[in-house]
Amino acid sequence: MDTQIDHILKNNQLSVTGSRKRILELFLRSNGALAHSDIETKTGERFDRVTVYRTLQTFLEKGIIHTIPTSDNSIRYALCKDECGEGHHHDNHVHFLCNACGNTICLPEITIPEVKLPAGFLPSEYQMIVKGTCKQCR
Numbered sequence: 001m002d003t004q005i006d007h008i009l010k011n012n013q014l015s016v017t018g019s020r021k022r023i024l025e026l027f028l029r030s031n032g033a034l035a036h037s038d039i040e041t042k043t044g045e046r047f048d049r050v051t052v053y054r055t056l057q058t059f060l061e062k063g064i065i066h067t068i069p070t071s072d073n074s075i076r077y078a079l080c081k082d083e084c085g086e087g088h089h090h091d092n093h094v095h096f097l098c099n100a101c102g103n104t105i106c107l108p109e110i111t112i113p114e115v116k117l118p119a120g121f122l123p124s125e126y127q128m129i130v131k132g133t134c135k136q137c138r
Contacts, residue, residue, distance in 0.1 A: 005024050006021075024059070024064070026042055031105070035075070035076050036053070069129070094129075095128065095129050096129075099132060100134070100137035
């Protein structure tokens with residue numbers, strides 16, 4: 001996994017640091033989206049809040065991760081697909097929020113259809129969240 005992590009960081013012209021490697025490893029091992037607090041807790045190391053925040057912001061800017069809004073106005077983060085890049089997110093897939101366990105899961109095989117907007121309107125992103133019970137909680 002270290003090789004994959006180094007490859008992702010180097011392909012995005014990022015220096016390979018311990019905090020970036022550890023946080024990216026969390027995303028690669030995760031089955032769902034992560035909140036900022038999840039990352040602080042699960043790193044198992046003492047990264048300060050600012051380091052985690054800056055790393056997430058850098059990963060967002062480079063197109064490594066994307067954000068998922070939640071019903072409580074917090075944000076979760078998940079790995080992007082290969083088509084994303086710096087300044088160009090193409091994560092127009094459905095996100096599933098489990099009401100039982102609270103996990104947020106990307107469903108990349110289900111894409112959000114393009115919405116035909118009236119003349120003069122230009123969309124910047126599409127988001128669709130489906131709420132229900134995941135297969136583990138059923």
